[in-house]
Amino acid sequence: MYLSSVLIAGMVILLLCSVTMLLVIYRHKSKRGNTTRLLLQSAIFNNTFQLQGLLAPDGTLLDANQTALEFAGIDKAAVVGKKFWSTPWWCHDQALQRQLQTYIARCAAGEFIRFEATHRDGAGRLRTIDATLKPLTDESGAVIYLIPEGRDITDLKTAESALQEKNILLETLFESIPFDIWIRDTKGRLLLQNDLHARHYNVCIGNTAEEDRVSPELCRLWKISQEQALEGYTLDLELRENEQIYRTIVAPIRHDNQITAIFGLHIDVTDRFKAMEALRSSEKRFKAIFEENPIAISITELTNRRCVDVNHSFCVLSGYRKEGIVGKTLKELGLLWNPDDDARLFKKLTDYGVINGEEVQTRTATGEQRSGILYVRIIMIDKRAHAISLYQDTTDQKRIEEQLESSEATYKAIFNNAPIGIFQSITAGQFISVNTVFAKIFGYSSPEEMINLVQDIPSQVYASAEQRKEIISRLHEKETLVVDDVQFLRKDGTRFYATMYMKGIYDSSSGEISQLDGFVVDTTEHRKTLEIMLQHEKMLMISGLAAGMAHEINNPLGIIAQDLQNLQRRLSSELPKNRQVAEALGLDLTALQQYLEQREIPGYLCSMQDAARRASRIMDNMLQFSRSSGTDRHPAPLFDVLEHAIELAATDYDLRRTYHFSSINLIRNYTRELPLVAMNVTEIEQVLINLLKNAAQALHNWNSEAPKEIKISACPKDTNIVITVEDNGPGMPEEVRRRVFEPFFTTKEVGRGTGLGLAVSHAIITKNHNGLLTASASPGKGSCFTISIPIS
Template structure:
């Protein structure tokens, strides 16, 4: 446990003194500092007057309840994480808490181990958010122009220094391409070389002659670096730029008059130098002596320019000196400098050939100490790595949460259908029970008649049977209606057999519907089977509302997760039934389910003659938690989960169409060949 977490203060809000005491004990054992409040108002007052790192908030309290307090915290103390605690397992309440910004939702009694993990995770995430906020402030206040583009080169972020330098506001710049600054002074090949470098995953460093919004021309030095996502693909580019217009003017002034060189050189904030044709230093300004630790006496004795660079850079320096003297352009201007005392520091050197009468006689240059910039680059790289790691972690967490939402939606659907399934099973069970009661009476009557026959048989052994006794036996047969009884028994058994078969069918469909494969497992499955099982399971949802017609072609199997696909069919059928129910019509509606296939996909359409979907609603039906149903009728997750299952997890399509004559047609497709790579939202 880190030192920050040990000092964390956890506010426990609960109207029960016993729960406050027991939770405080757990928090103290975890090494944190517990603080308690018995109502919502006390909680808000403590947050306004004390430093609170985490809130454990009970939902049901007198006065302000937990949901109201949560809303206040999100409005005024956004960075403080809140863990909601309730004695109810109401899924809608949990979903609403998370939507309002709660970190987690726990059910009483809270397991200490679960509480420990949740508290530590919440504090860790809060710490990361504070770091991100700090890094964001650093970038925002940086005097260096920072811009981030997408992989097409369009601006997604610029810091205030960008606006100060270019004259374009943040709103004016976002979405635009940096070519809005292009002056036209540099050839297209220059920009092509830049683009080739960064799209190859390399860092580009160079200069631009650009035009500000007001038309003013300026020079800027730029470093452009690609940013890759977790797959290694380039997702963005970040550029660090510095206005070097003044430096350019100074370099031009130095080239204009050699007589003014000495005076101007000592005024520059960077070391400047001159080399002869052998590469020996013949001049440097005062900052040159200070930066490298040499004296004027050393210079008079002779100092080779190579002595100012670490050994591994000297070959490059020699090559660049040769290139400069031959007037051959080169891009590598960065080196590691070596001071007289043996210490090193990064530098950027700009050079120019010195001509006398059109003949090169040496090289003149300027040295920039880029230690701060290098450190800033390293910090930015570390920041990017931390951000990418956090994005990967949050992506994994969101995937787990999404799978939990899918399971919860399925459980909610099963719970909604439970009463209907019980009713479907109860009908055949009832007539089997009635048939067995009837059989029990018939068997009792046959037993009575059999006893009479046995008595007659015993009497026949001793003497002939009298006509009175025979008549009595005939009357017993008539009173028991033996002929009708014998005729009805086979029919009763046949009817009972049909009841057993109906029960077996329903249970089989329930077993198929509830069977669990792994989340990412794919097996060959005929969707016609899934549709039939779904209609059996959901029969009580639509039987009194609509007549269902199926037009199922013989289909090839598709690689899919059967339970997820069955959940989609269930959502579509139940939604159609609810749409028809919302019209309160006297006659039943119609639901038609049709399947077909082509060379690449299998298709299924669910058509109803309900009220249809208005265009403004149709655009949002696949959004999570969006619903037009009455409270308690739906979670708003059915169609969004169905879209995720079909499109993202199986690479299919899910489309909605409302014909002019009314009703709704929802069509899905699933590929006949399994996706090679799963696409996440």
Template sequence: MHPFAASSPLSPASDQAPLSNDFLSCVINGLSDPVFVKDRQHRWVMLNDAFCTFIGRSRTELLGRTEYDFLPTEQAQTFWERDEQVFITGTQSEWEEAFTDQRGITHIISTKTSLIQNAHGEAFLVGTIRDITQRKQTEEELRQSEANQRVLLSALPDLILRMTGDGTYLDFIPTETFHIFGSADLVGTSIHGSLPPDLVEQRLAYMRKALETGKLQVYEQDIQVNGEIRTEEVRITVSGDNEVLIIVRDMTERKQAELALERLKDELEARVEERTQALQESEARLRALVDNLPFGCWACDTDSRHIMQNATSIKQWGNLIGKRPQDLDLPPEILTKWLANDARTLAGEVLHLENEYEQNGETRIYQTILAPIQTEDGICGLLGVDIDITEQKQNEMALRQNEERLRLVLQNMPVMMNAVDADGNIIVWNSESERVTGYTAAEIINNPQVMELLYPDKEFRELMLAEANKRGSSYRNWEQNIWCKDGSVKTILWSNISAQFPVSGWAGWSVGIDISDRKQAEIQLRASETQLRQQADELNHALQELQRTQTQLIQSEKMSSLGQLVAGVAHEINNPVSFIYGNLNYADEYIQSLLNLLQLYQKHYPNPVAEIQVESEALDLEFVMSDLPKLLSSMRIGAERIEQIVISLRTFSRMDEAEMKAVNIHTGIDSTLMILQSRLKAQPNRSKIAVITNYGDLPLVECYAGQLNQVFMNILVNAIDALEDAESRNCQPGWQPTITICTEFVPQDQLSGTSGTRSSSRLPFIRIRIADNGPGIPASVQQRLFDPFFTTKPIGKGTGMGLSISYQIVTERHGGILECVSEPGEGAEFRIEIPISQSTS
């Protein structure tokens, strides 16, 4: 049996029977990649068949030996140092390098190594090797092909552009015969800054036609350059998804040969002078730009010696001016890779690299671009750019997760919502759109005839599309008719704000509200100015409701994230506390046994040797023997306290009870109070807030437990804020800030309330009353207490959404009542009444 056969990851023991060595050997030998295992002396103790074939030696020759027995000393030393780093640090390692086998063939290999331990705690290094020679050759061929194509394109006399469908430059191969409006560097800029407006509209129209039909578009344009009309031929063809290739050829000389030849001399002289001045200005701007770039920028000569480095690069890596990679204290594999990349760049390649580095105790991700510096005499060095993309990578992951949640919300929001791609195809059609029109998402999404389906009247459709193009992607409250599946025509109020809030993958998106009923009322009461104002108010109210819904969705997402965070923290605390608490009994037993044994020694050997007596007095043995059990008791009390706090956190977050279920309301209130203990305790500026609970005999209540906990939290926090404010302003002698919580079972016929929505069910209800003895709430404030964004707290302390969301949770989600009863100077009481079952409410 191999010494590592019983090794496994550091995880709880499994009840499954261990796999046999023969079975494990068959599995490892069945792998196509070479696999090896080394002991702490770097000797091979296990190899698969693929490794033996890769090395060109038999398993018998290799087992128990090291690289030094088969490889050149320098190469063996490199392998040994890398593996030793894994043994020392325990971290996984991965690198690429060239390797020459026994047949003299050089391979590019990728090696991964990591550390494992067997049941005896012995460390072993496990490694896998993958031959990536073919992949590297393919990448090199692709890079060379791209470089060759760019050289060919740069030799053409035509202006070659690559743009997105909305007119953004992706690539630009200039020629001296064309004038560029605006900046000379067009990549990343819009077509609107490089052409006159009339030519921009013409260019965009032909680009859209090319993208729609997939066919080559050819047209001629006259453009005024330096007071002269130039005739150009423009060819547009589709080169990718929402991307076109544009070739512009100057046709002026062919059509006006005699006049063009006469003017050419003066024009060229003017252009030379203009270009000379522009180059001088560009050089000055470039110097200032490099010095102020927000990313690292540096340059090396052909010996890889740094000859330029901006401030950001010096901050990232230190001052490297005058230094070569060989002058730095680098691991051999890093130095080898660095020099190899420099060699490839000096050979003419442009490299795009992405690497992770440890800086100041954290992992940072950098995107590095290496490009050769070309002169008339050839390549004289290389230019490097280091861009810190750590936050970008983290944000990309978070955005992908949030995007999925947002799509779910948008799909089920109570307003119509649709989105289109760059080709004009509808790619989002939510449930409200299905309800209003009768057309399912399957009938609408990616349907090329969708416009004919929703707008069958050709004349109306053409006018509507023209108006839509005119409005673009930034408008609100556009009324438009739409034909439904049942033949009816409805009026929709559309708003499109995709220009202000673009969504990746969507060319545009809009929301709509069905206002057919309101429009019908307008037609019937057109002569009534009062009715028109009322309906305008209704429309404004609908927009406010939409904004309120959006804000509440954002708040709900925040609370969901907070719940996940609280549940995660509780889980992470619970595990180590469980380990401590579970071992306290054993520690108590072991210590009692040791103390008993020590007492027996004292009984039977009352006169120990002098050294033991001196050490006993120095230790104060009698005190330690009496204090150690007390110490363990204190640790047990502390662990139990932490366990109670963890239970309260998990109860409050209710991450395992996202759906409606029957729960104990008192447990939710107690967990909320536990979380607020730090605010209830005495503070430097106020006394302790007393909490009095008077719980009635309540049955289990069917509800959304996490949402009700949020209601309790909002009301209790407001009560604490009110008590703190009252004590800071005017504290009467002997006044004790107090919060009283009462619960009781209430039959249906005894329910009271004016603020909530009463259910028609005869099911019994419960009532929860949370009262404080603070300053009370004025009647004028009570009228707006549950309005969104209404708050009496200072700026930065309250958002005005807590009680509004609480009101919705109680009334809409649970069919209950939330009301406030208060008189100035008499404190405030919030009453919550909800049915014990939601099955028919």
């Protein structure tokens, strides 16, 4: 009896071991299947980009991959040769450095270390890293290198943490939920059970299910399963009780080829079933992420370089269907625009283990060329090396960037080449940008110089800072302003006038004007031209008045001259009519003639006739000078023009009365043989009179004992005629000589000159006659003005 009990107990133990082994094998197979499915997903989403390095056993960093260097924003030369824990990846945490030293020592002793750490990236952000230290041994088993690896898991931490909490809860539930074990004899009596089974079903050793009052449905199921087991079958059943799912395994226990008992295993698989459902759901989600990812993803077996899988974006981008891609190489598909890239990229991948952001040109199924950025990493799937490639197409982006660059270049060209000055500034008083014309207007050599030097626009650019305040104040009332006659300051401090067009740019948050944009038109030349035009109009008005006066004076002057002639004729004794009238009146004409001669009356009459003739010539000259001859040039005798100009100058009131022109020795250095010259006579006379007048004024103000002289010379030279007007007066300093032809420049006292005479003369010679007007002078040695105009 005792031996029988021992035998039964031994059989029970043997059966329990067999069943336990079956369960282990079942779980291993299930786990292996799940691991295989998740490996690909983990490789794609978690293992694509790794930080890797190589250490000596003492912790010295020998090498680091580009991913690790770019992660921290450092150069390899800055870290190689240093202790790994003293590199920038670890310097932010001393405790972590000490921990790393311990890990390195353990790894150098041959231990594989995995731990979680933190690194700061190049931007200073703290990132979470899944780190490992792997020992690398030689043939003798001695550790010769340490391989540190790290994956940035920061972005996955939050989602993983939530998932991990659920997994921990599921694992806790899975580990804590009991499964029941029992053994019954061939009659259905309970021989053996664990405490969990007893608590679950409240059954007792030696009783049948009916005796323990188990539910009729469960009793019926147990009875059927026991009958099958007694026939030699092993049953694997799934039972549902309410919302619970159980797995029941019923198997016969044999002894000497005889079934002596029945073994039962009752497992609550509710959580496992739910986990499987969640896994299937997770697989669907990951598959959706893989398939619907906008980045083209492909997985290639590294040994034969054939595609294992591609996502939908890859198919759309390449123009091929998935079944036309899987099983083929990129070279066979002709996806690389440059065929040499295939071997080059493969070599780079095998040499460095990574391709990180390389621009590649690809070809679609239709032959279209596309551009993109390629990222490749080597991963392990089912213990085989694969390459996972991410290709981000940048064709459209590059096209947009090129359009933006073209637009920006066009804007810059317009901005920099605009004929007006354009600026952008902030209200605080600094320039954002100015174009070349704007800088030139203000006397700066370049926009960069102006932006750097001008730090306070109100005081450095505006002649009046208050005017700028007023303009900005007016901008609050009007969106844009056009302000005329704004007075500005050049770099050298000189002032000038300009018209300014300005627009205020408002800050969206404060509602205040934060930026001022506009352009400036220098109106200095316009103002000068306007002044010249006004002076010209004034001269025209004076010419009109002179012509009117000449006409009015010529009438009485003609009567006076005619009456003087008649008076001489009526007093003459030679005319018969005079003698006849004198005899009739008893007048002795001979005595009258003697009286007139003794009283010098004939001399007075001749003097009056000379004065009338001289006045008539003056009126004729005024009429000729005041007549508009237009801008046409016609051949004219230069000798007569010179003489007429001198005669006009001699009759000028200011020259005669103020500057004593008659007292100046006028030297003529020309002859009547001068050629006909194509000219506008009135304009040339105007220039000559102005030069003579300036020379007389200079001599008047010159205190010198030497006789005052003005020399006028004229002679042909090649195809030109050269006229000089030279005086022996005070001359001019060099700074004055350089500016004598500038409008409004004058050295005379206020009210004595406009500064336009030489400017107008210069314009007449250079613009109207295609000639030259130059000045040469030395202080104390006189001045010389030279006119050179084409003869024809």
